[in-house]
Structures are given as C-alpha cells and as structure tokens.
Amino acid sequence: MIDEEYAKLLKQAELDYEDNKKFIMVLKKIRAKSLDREFNMLHDKAFEEIDCLKCGNCCRTVRPIYQQKDITKLAKRFHCRPIVWEKEYTDVDEDNDRIAKTVPCPFIAEDNYCIYYEDKPKFCRDYPYTDKTRLRNYLRETMENSKICPAVYLMINWLKESVNRGTLS
Structure with missing residues (x-):
C-alpha cells in the first residue's frame, strides 16, 4: 500500500508532467x-525523505528488465534452471530484452518489501537511476520516472528551485 503523502506527490507529478517535460x-x-x-x-x-517501503509504486507499475545474471540468481533461489524461471516469469519486449511478465511484480510483499531483496535484479537495485552519471542523456526517462517515483518528483522540483535561484546553470 502506498503512503498517502507519496500518493499526493504522484498525483501532483501527473499534473506537473507537461511543464516538467518542457523543463528538459x-x-x-x-x-x-x-x-x-x-x-x-x-x-x-x-531518499532521506522518501522511504521506498512506504511506496513500492515502481514495483507495482514498472516491468523490470532482467539480465542473464539476474535470471540465474533468481532461478537458483527458486531451485530451478534459468530457462524454466525465464519461461515462468519473463517476456521479451520490442528491444529483445527480458522483462517481467506481469505488473505488479509477483515478488512484492504487502509491506512493499521484495521477497527476493538480496537477489533483486540490477534494474530494480539501480532504479530510479538518478545517482548515475551522464543524466543529461536520460532526462526524458527521468521525467517519466517522476510520475512513478515520488523521490524523482521531489528532485525535479528542487532542480527547478536551483535553476530559478541561479545556483545551477
């Protein structure tokens, strides 16, 4: 279940989305x-303000990409061969990536905790990618993520404030 405060942030993110796209x-x-x-x-x-375990929206709305290493680890946890795990839990998308077959993720518990947290896919570990480099190349994706992750929405708003103050140019 998503925290009420975070749900409000995500609702506001939807309303601000077109303006945020222009901010790119x-x-x-x-x-x-x-x-x-x-x-x-x-x-x-x-992420000092946002507690992912009070949200879990990414796990409920995004179909992660599984790398072969992820599939192998998860298959081991399931005590099966990777090909069996792949067939049960993944599809292939238009980019030929292995993605989750279903949304929400079948591995999210009611308390928003991943039941396979220690072995969660790289995609999930790295989401929402805002602590990486060369973010300029991923601004459209970041704006999309602002509608999914309340932390990203906060970051975009703070960036706007920095630009308006002239502290970021």
Missing part, C-alpha cells in the same frame, strides 16, 4: 558535470 530543455543547457553533481546530491536528499 532548461536542463540540457546546464553543464553535464554540474547536472550530474546536483542530481546526485538531490538523490541522496530525496
């Missing part, structure tokens, strides 16, 4: 290193 053009003008540094700082700040 502003962010593209910022030096890449400055943008990465700011995003990384805001990532840490956002």
Whole structure:
C-alpha cells in the first residue's frame, strides 16, 4: 500500500508532467558535470525523505528488465534452471530484452518489501537511476520516472528551485 503523502506527490507529478517535460530543455543547457553533481546530491536528499517501503509504486507499475545474471540468481533461489524461471516469469519486449511478465511484480510483499531483496535484479537495485552519471542523456526517462517515483518528483522540483535561484546553470 502506498503512503498517502507519496500518493499526493504522484498525483501532483501527473499534473506537473507537461511543464516538467518542457523543463528538459532548461536542463540540457546546464553543464553535464554540474547536472550530474546536483542530481546526485538531490538523490541522496530525496531518499532521506522518501522511504521506498512506504511506496513500492515502481514495483507495482514498472516491468523490470532482467539480465542473464539476474535470471540465474533468481532461478537458483527458486531451485530451478534459468530457462524454466525465464519461461515462468519473463517476456521479451520490442528491444529483445527480458522483462517481467506481469505488473505488479509477483515478488512484492504487502509491506512493499521484495521477497527476493538480496537477489533483486540490477534494474530494480539501480532504479530510479538518478545517482548515475551522464543524466543529461536520460532526462526524458527521468521525467517519466517522476510520475512513478515520488523521490524523482521531489528532485525535479528542487532542480527547478536551483535553476530559478541561479545556483545551477
């Protein structure tokens, strides 16, 4: 179940989405290193405020991509061969990636905890990717993620504030 406060943030993210998409053009003008540094700082700040276990929206709405290493680990947990696990839990998308067959993720518990947390896929471990480098190349995806992850929505708002104050250019 998603925390009421986080649900409100996500509702606001939907309302702000078109404006946030336009904000991409502003962010593209910022030096890449400055943008990465700011995003990384805001990532840490956002996840001090947002508790993923009170949200779980990504697990309920995003179909993760499974790398072969992920499939092998999870198949081992299931005591089966990787091909059996793949057939049961994955589909192939238009990019020929192995993705989760269902949404919500069948491995999310009612308390939003992943029942295979120790072996969760790289896609899930790294989501929402706002602590990486070269974020300028992923601004559209980041804006999409702002509708899924309340932490990303907060980061976008804080970035807007930094740009408006002139502390990020």
